[in-house]
Amino acid sequence: MTSTSQRSSGADVGAVTWLGKNGRLAAVPTGRRARRRLPHLLVGVLLVVVCVGGALWWAASAHDRVSVLAIARPVxxxxxxxxxxxxxxxxxxADGVAxxxxxxxxxxLGKPMATSLTAGALLTPGSLGPSTIPASGxxxxxxxxxxxxxxxxxxxGAPVLVVVAASSSTTALPTVQGSGDGPTWPATVTGVARAENDQTTVISLxxxxxxxxTLARVPAGQVTLVMLAGGER
Structure with missing residues (x-):
C-alpha cells in the first residue's frame, strides 16, 4: 500500500491520503478535523462532573433529614x-428548632395539648402539658x-385579622391595625365550635x-375574620 500527501483547494492542510486496494485515494482526517472533536469531549466531561456533584449533594441532603412527629388533624x-x-x-x-x-x-400519647395546632404543624415539647392559653398579656x-x-x-392556631364593620356604635372604637371605616385587630384562633344547619359558629380568639x-362589646353581625398566612400579622 502506498501513501502520499496531497494539497487541494477542498482538502484540509496536513491531510494524508492512502492508496487502497481498489486504487482509489482515501483521505484520513487530521489537523483541524481532529481538533473539532475536542469541544464534544469537554461537554461530556462537564456533564459527568455535574451529575457526580448532584448525586453527592442529594446524598448529603438526605443524610441530614430526620423523622419527627407532626399533627395529622387540628387539635x-x-x-x-x-x-x-x-x-x-x-x-x-435547623439548629435550635425543638x-x-x-x-x-x-x-x-395520652398527654394534653398546651396549645392549639393546625394539621401539618410540627409537634414540639412546648406543645404538650398544662394550657398556655391565654398567654401572658x-x-x-x-x-x-x-x-x-x-x-x-x-x-x-390560624392567625386572623378581626374586621369590624363601621356603624354608629363602633365609630369610636380604636383602630389597632389597618385602615378603613371600622377597626381591625390581629388575633389567633384557639378554638372552633362549628354549628350545624348553618347556625352560629362560636370561634375563640x-x-x-x-x-x-372592646371586641366583646361589638354587636353580633358586625365582625368578619380574615385568615392570614402563617406568621403574618
Missing part, C-alpha cells in the same frame, strides 16, 4: 393526644359568626388583653 388546647392525631414526617431540622423524634411517639374572647363571616378553612373587652 385544640386541652385535647388528650391520640395516635390518630400525629404522623411521621421527614424534615431537615422537635420530637418519630420513635418517641409513645411518650407523647393576652385574653381569649368568643365571637359568634355565621357562614360567610369566616373562612371555612379556619382551624385552631386570643388577642391582647386590652383589646379583647
Amino acid at each position: 385544640n388546647v386541652g385535647h388528650v393526644l391520640e395516635l390518630a392525631d400525629v404522623h411521621q414526617v421527614e424534615i431537615s431540622v 422537635t420530637i423524634p418519630a420513635d418517641q411517639a409513645g411518650t407523647v 393576652k385574653a381569649v374572647v368568643a365571637v359568634g359568626l355565621k357562614t360567610g363571616q369566616f373562612p371555612l378553612e379556619l382551624a385552631p 386570643q388577642m391582647p388583653s386590652g383589646t379583647a373587652p
